[in-house]
Amino acid sequence: xxxxxxxxxxxxxxxxxxxxxxxxxxxxxxxxxxxxxxxxxxxxxxxxxxxxxxxxxxxxxxxxxxxxxxxxxxxxxxxxxxxxxxxxxxxxxxxxxxxxxxxxxxxxxxxxxxxxxxxxxxxxxxxxxxxxxxxxxxxxxxxxxxxxxxxxxxxxxxxxxxxxxxxxxxxxxxxxxxxxxxxxxxxxxxxxxxxxxxxxxxxxxxxxxxxxxxxxxxxxxxxxxxxxxxxxxxxxxxxxxxxxxxxxxxxxxxxxxxxxxxxxxxxxxxxxxxxxxxxxxx
Amino acid sequence: xxxxxxxxxxxxxxxxxxxxxxxxxxxxxxxxxxxxxxxxxxxxxxxxxxxxxxxxxxxxxxxxxxxxxxxxxxxxxxxxxxxxxxxxxxxxxxxxxxxxxxxxxxxxxxxxxxxxxxxxxxxxxxxxxxxxxxxxxxxxxxxxxxxxxxxxxxxxxxxxxxxxxxxxxxxxxxxxxxxxxxxxxxxxxxxxxxxxxxxxxxxxxxxxxxxxxxxxxxxxxxxxxxxxxxxxxxxxxxxxxxxxxxxxxxxxxxxxxxxxxxxxxxxxxxxxxxxxxxxxxxxxxxxxxxxxxxxxxxxxxxxxxxxxxxxxxxxxxxxxxxxxxxxxxxxxxxxxxxxxxxxxxxxxxxxxxxxxxxxxxxxxxxxxxxxxxxxxxxxxxxxxxxxxxxxxxxxxxxxxxxxxxxxxxxxxxxxxxxxxxxxxxxxxxxxxxxxxxxxxxxxxxxxxxxxxxxxxxxxxxxxxxxxxxxxxxxxxxxxxxxxxxxxxxxxx
Numbered sequence: 001x002x003x004x005x006x007x008x009x010x011x012x013x014x015x016x017x018x019x020x021x022x023x024x025x026x027x028x029x030x031x032x033x034x035x036x037x038x039x040x041x042x043x044x045x046x047x048x049x050x051x052x053x054x055x056x057x058x059x060x061x062x063x064x065x066x067x068x069x070x071x072x073x074x075x076x077x078x079x080x081x082x083x084x085x086x087x088x089x090x091x092x093x094x095x096x097x098x099x100x101x102x103x104x105x106x107x108x109x110x111x112x113x114x115x116x117x118x119x120x121x122x123x124x125x126x127x128x129x130x131x132x133x134x135x136x137x138x139x140x141x142x143x144x145x146x147x148x149x150x151x152x153x154x155x156x157x158x159x160x161x162x163x164x165x166x167x168x169x170x171x172x173x174x175x176x177x178x179x180x181x182x183x184x185x186x187x188x189x190x191x192x193x194x195x196x197x198x199x200x201x202x203x204x205x206x207x208x209x210x211x212x213x214x215x216x217x218x219x220x221x222x223x224x225x226x227x228x229x230x231x232x233x234x235x236x237x238x239x240x241x242x243x244x245x246x247x248x249x250x251x252x253x254x255x256x257x258x259x260x261x262x263x264x265x266x267x268x269x270x271x272x273x274x275x276x277x278x279x280x281x282x
Numbered sequence: 283x284x285x286x287x288x289x290x291x292x293x294x295x296x297x298x299x300x301x302x303x304x305x306x307x308x309x310x311x312x313x314x315x316x317x318x319x320x321x322x323x324x325x326x327x328x329x330x331x332x333x334x335x336x337x338x339x340x341x342x343x344x345x346x347x348x349x350x351x352x353x354x355x356x357x358x359x360x361x362x363x364x365x366x367x368x369x370x371x372x373x374x375x376x377x378x379x380x381x382x383x384x385x386x387x388x389x390x391x392x393x394x395x396x397x398x399x400x401x402x403x404x405x406x407x408x409x410x411x412x413x414x415x416x417x418x419x420x421x422x423x424x425x426x427x428x429x430x431x432x433x434x435x436x437x438x439x440x441x442x443x444x445x446x447x448x449x450x451x452x453x454x455x456x457x458x459x460x461x462x463x464x465x466x467x468x469x470x471x472x473x474x475x476x477x478x479x480x481x482x483x484x485x486x487x488x489x490x491x492x493x494x495x496x497x498x499x500x501x502x503x504x505x506x507x508x509x510x511x512x513x514x515x516x517x518x519x520x521x522x523x524x525x526x527x528x529x530x531x532x533x534x535x536x537x538x539x540x541x542x543x544x545x546x547x548x549x550x551x552x553x554x555x556x557x558x559x560x561x562x563x564x565x566x567x568x569x570x571x572x573x574x575x576x577x578x579x580x581x582x583x584x585x586x587x588x589x590x591x592x593x594x595x596x597x598x599x600x601x602x603x604x605x606x607x608x609x610x611x612x613x614x615x616x617x618x619x620x621x622x623x624x625x626x627x628x629x630x631x632x633x634x635x636x637x638x639x640x641x642x643x644x645x646x647x648x649x650x651x652x653x654x655x656x657x658x659x660x661x662x663x664x665x666x667x668x669x670x671x672x673x674x675x676x677x678x679x680x681x682x683x684x685x686x687x688x689x690x691x692x693x694x695x696x697x698x699x700x701x702x703x704x705x706x707x708x709x710x711x712x713x714x715x716x717x718x719x720x721x722x723x724x725x726x727x728x729x730x731x732x733x734x735x736x737x738x739x740x741x742x743x744x745x746x747x748x749x750x751x752x753x754x755x756x757x758x759x760x761x762x763x764x765x766x767x768x769x770x771x772x773x774x
Contacts, residue, residue, distance in 0.1 A: 040645035042577035059523065060577055060641060133658065219658050220641055234502035237527050 005267055012263025018256030022249075026073035033066035038221045046239055055245055058228070059235060064242070067223050068249050074135060074224035075253065078217075079204030081139045083197050086146020091193060093147070094154025095181040098162060108155065112148030124207055128216035135208075135224070138217040142204045153196045157189035191268035195261055202257035209250050225250045307772060308492040310753070312765060313505050313517035317473065317498040320456035323442035324397060327405035329682060329763040332442040333518070334476050334496050336764030339380075340445035340461035343371055343390065344436050350594075350684065350761030352436045356385065356446055356462060366431035366715045373422045377485040379448045380466040386421040392449045394426075406443040406683075409434075412712075431713050433720055434685060441762055464489045464768055474498060478767075490755075490771030502634075509534065509748060516749030516756070518765045521634060522580040528748045537747040539758035540593045543680035544586055545635060547643060547738025550674055552698030556626075560618035562735035566604035567611035568650045569643065575741045578638035583741030588732040589687050592742055593759070596724040600732040600739075611650040623651020626675040630656060631664040636678040639740060643678070669696050680743050684761055687724065688712070690731050699736045 006013040034054070041061040049056045055064035097108035115123070124141035131137045161167060162185070170180050211217035212226030220227065225246040232242035318330035323340060337345055345355035357371035377385040394416055397404045404410075412435070415427040428435065438444065451460040459467045464486065465478040480492045497514050499505045502521040508514045509528065519541075520528075528534040547569070555561045575583040584592050587600030615623060630640045637658065644654040654676070659667065668674040674696075681689070691708035693700035704727060711723040732739065745760045755769035 038641075038645055038648065040573075040577065040642050042573045042642065045577070060638070219656070220637065221644060221656055234506070234521055234524050236503065237506065238524065 009263045009267050011259045012267055015256050015258070015260030015263055018252060019260050022072050022253050022256065023076060025069050026076045029066070029069035029073045033063070033069050035063035035066045037062055037066050037070045037223060048241075056241060058242055059231065059239075064245055067228055068225070068246060071223050071225040071228055071246060072249060072253065074218055074222065075205045075208055075226075075250070076201075078135060078139050078142065078208040078224070079201045082142035082146055082204040082207075083200050085139070085143030086150045086200060087193060087197060090147040090150025090152075091154040091186070091189075094151035094156075095158050095185055097151065097155045098158035098185070099177045099181050105155075108151055112151050115145065115148040121207055121210055124211055125214070125216060128211055133216045133219055135218045135222065138208050138211045141211070142207045145207075146200050146204070149200060150193065150196060153192055154189055157192045158185045161185055161188050191264075195265040195268060198257055198261035198264060202254045202261065205250070205257070206254055308490065309494070310491055310516075310767070310770060311495045311497055311514045313499050313508060313514040314496050314765075315498075315500055315505070315517075315519070317500075318476075321459040321467070321470065321476070322447075322455035323445055324393070324447060325403045325405075325456065332763035333765050334478075335459055335461070335463075335467075336442040336445070336762070337463060337766045337768060338465040338478060338494070338764075339459050339463045339467050340442070340447070341463050342440045342442075342445045343373075344440035346437065346440045346762045348757040348759055348761065348766070350759070352440055355440060356390075360436075367428045369426040369428070369435065370419070371424050371426070373424065374485055375422060377462050378483055379451065379462055380460045380481055381448070381451055383448055383450055385446065385448070385462050387418040387424040388421070389446055389448055390424050391416045391418055392452070393444070393446045396447070396452065397444065404443055406438075406441065409438045409441075410444065431715050433712070433715050437684070442764060465491075465494060487768075489768045491767055494767050496765075516747065516753060518747045518756070518760075519745050520748045522582045522744070522746055523634075525580070525746055525748070533751055535749055535751045535753075537745075537749060537756060537758050538582065539745045539747070539760065540584070540591065541682065541743045541745045541760040542591055542684040542686075542762070543682040543743035544589050544591065544686075545583065545639070545678065545680040545740045545743055546589065547639075547740060548668075548674075548677045548679055548697045549737050550672065550676070550696075550698055551700075551736060552672070553675065555618065555620060555624055556675065558618045559734065560614045561620065563604055564611040564614035564618065564650065565647070565652065565738055566735040567607045567614065568647050568652065569738050569740070570606045570646055571601065571740060572606075573646070574639050574642050577642045578635050579741060579744065582744035582746055583635075584744065586739045586742050588728040588739055589681070589690065589737070590724070590728045591684070594685070596721045596728075598725045598728055600728060603732045604735060608649055615650060615652075620651075623653065625653040625655065628654045628656050628676045628678070629664065629668055629674045630658050630678060631668075632658070632660055633680075635680065635743065639678050643738075672696050672698060676738075678740075682743075682763060687727055687731070690727070690736060697737060699731070699734070701730065701734065704730050 043061065045057055045059055045061040047053050047057040053063050055068065057063055058067060093108050097105040123145050127141035128137050167180060167184055170184055208217055208224060209226030212224045213230045215230065218224035218227050228246035229243055236243045314330065314333055316330040318334055319328055320326055321331060321335055323331045323335055341355050343355050343357040344352045347353050356374055356377060358374050360369055360371045362369055373387060379385060394410065394413060396402065397407060397410050398413060412428045412430050412432045413426055414429040417425045419425055445461060447455055448460060464481060464484045466481040468477040468479050470476045475498060476496045478494045480489060499508055502524055505517060506524050506527060525536055529536050549556045549562060551557060571585045575581060575585060585601045586592060587603050590597050615621065628640050628644065630636045640656050644656055647654050668677050688708050689695050690699050691705040707723055707727050711720060714720050714723060747756060749756055752772055753770060754773050755771050757766055
């Protein structure tokens with residue numbers, strides 16, 4: 001990626017920049033937050049934003065900026081691991097469906113149909129309710145929902161490629177089916193998967209916030225943006241800022257990821273490239 | 283289409299207007315945070331049952347008033363023998379159950395036989411085990427014989443656990459409660475509300491209200507909106523953090539009173555390292571009670587130093603037994619063999635005061651080196667793991683039973699405190715009826731468990747009701763569980 005690319009896709013630049021800022025904040029919270037988030041001091045609660053606490057303090061006197069940094073990290077971690085689970089299982093499944101066809105394809109497709117038949121958040125609630133609340137189970141719940149999404153994207157991309165000459169050449173050269181998938185199909189659908197990954201990341205962050213909000217996700221003393229909203233909701237009429245701050249953070253992160261995802265698709269998706277290069281995808 | 287819609291809207295508006303006007307006179311809608319699992323107060327421990335039916339649908343021989351004093355109920359008067367072992371009750375004449383069947387001494391005998399039966403599911407069976415014989419003298423006279431004097435007998439028979447049920451209908455009281463109270467059960471829309479209506483042939487003074495609806499709203503925000511929108515007329519105990527919304531609003535009044543809820547950091551005394559006195563003392567020194575009260579109850583809790591309600595005449599202030607002192611706590615931990623502290627779990631039931639107190643205590647304990655892992659649980663899981671199977675290190679819970687210091691005399695109780703000296707004192711207390719002596723004994727017992735730091739004693743829960751400013755007659759305090767409707771009325 002270079003400067004020219006960003007000029008051609010300003011959305012991508014803005015989205016990526018915002019995403020990077022939040023990701024850096026989240027990363028920073030691993031080693032440093034302005035105040036430890038478990039440090040409670042009731043005496044200093046409900047402080048308004050000021051020089052000591054840039055975003056004020058919450059109902060237990062915890063520093064809001066620290067909480068939002070930590071919450072952002074939880075959101076990104078949950079979303080990212082869920083994307084890795086989804087891509088790690090879904091992409092091989094999709095590729096297998098594309099290259100083997102027949103019963104393998106039927107199974108993969110029926111599995112995705114089944115998974116798609118249930119709304120994602122309902123599945124997540126079901127899993128969290130069965131296995132108990134917690135960030136770990138939220139990751140699994142969201143990750144499982146991601147699997148069919150990646151399987152379909154990988155299969156679609158692979159099928160579009162598999163009629164092309166270089167695949168036929170590889171087959172004639174005696175490369176095995178898994179070999180073709182690994183060496184030729186996978187590298188060529190990577191961009192599709194990255195684009196899908198950013199979209200699923202933002203969906204995952206929203207799902208985590210939703211699960212934590214209803215009490216099935218992250219549990220205190222850890223925190224997440226959804227949990228902060230939950231804690232603040234009964235105080236909304238008295239201290240609206242406590243809900244607005246984490247709410248804004250969620251909105252900004254999701255918007256940033258969506259803009260970045262759109263931009264990435266414009267920039268990377270072969271089907272949307274300038275006419276001169278469009279022949280790659282046939 | 284448009285025409286019918288506007289007609290429908292207009293008539294809906296008309297209905298709303300009439301029902302509002304009607305509500306101003308004799309109806310009430312009470313918000314309750316928990317829906318009862320069933321409606322038989324003699325067959326379940328849930329406070330939510332008593333909130334709906336106690337003294338409304340069901341009555342006992344005696345009744346507890348809002349100051350915790352015993353008043354005549356279905357028994358108009360009683361005599362107690364000099365040895366304190368025989369109670370003879372005279373019952374009210376002309377009392378009927380809501381299904382029309384008559385009330386007499388046989389129903390009383392049936393009720394207590396049912397409580398004391400081997401297969402009884404009464405939550406407080408132990409309170410009535412001193413009863414050795416029940417004799418029906420005539421339809422309006424009944425005599426109880428006790429195996430030992432019981433200073434709290436008249437109070438205990440006035441609780442929701444001992445309300446009088448009818449032979450004919452007792453089995454169905456869980457879903458279709460039939461009592462003798464001023465209100466009869468009408469319908470229960472599961473997940474939503476219970477409707478009660480005034481019982482015409484009620485034997486006593488008729489209440490001002492003709493209809494009461496209990497609306498179950500679990501979420502604080504929803505409850506706030508329901509109050510502000512006028513969907514409910516009040517709630518008996520509202521989340522302290524949101525009270526400022528109503529305190530400054532002239533349409534509402536906030537009624538702050540006491541409860542019997544001693545909120546404690548329950549400690550598994552049977553499990554190391556909590557079996558060491560020094561460890562428990564260190565934890566007591568590590569607790570900053572005021573911070574917990576401010577943080578978890580917004581200042582509405584009252585600090586306690588032992589397992590006793592501050593408004594009780596027997597109460598003594600023991601909050602300074604182990605004052606907040608981090609250095610002292612560290613020294614005691616080192617003495618107990620944990621110079622670097624230790625790790626433990628803190629299991630928290632799904633109530634706001636517990637979840638918030640838990641986080642604050644974890645932060646306070648971290649300062650002396652005790653690392654707490656917070657585990658949030660649902661009620662069913664908490665009751666099974668902590669209360670029944672005693673599989674816990676620490677937990678936070680409010681013990682809402684009145685005068686329940688006796689639980690410390692039961693070595694099998696979930697926090698595993700076994701002190702023969704205390705158990706002997708409790709037996710003496712149970713058998714003592716002299717007020718001065720009882721007070722002395724109760725204070726000695728409070729002091730023992732405070733010094734032993736059996737549990738972390740945090741605060742007495744307050745009752746913070748929010749009601750429409752035009753309502754009068756609600757109980758300010760909660761000496762027993764229940765929302766008693768009898769005196770509630772609208773004023774203009």
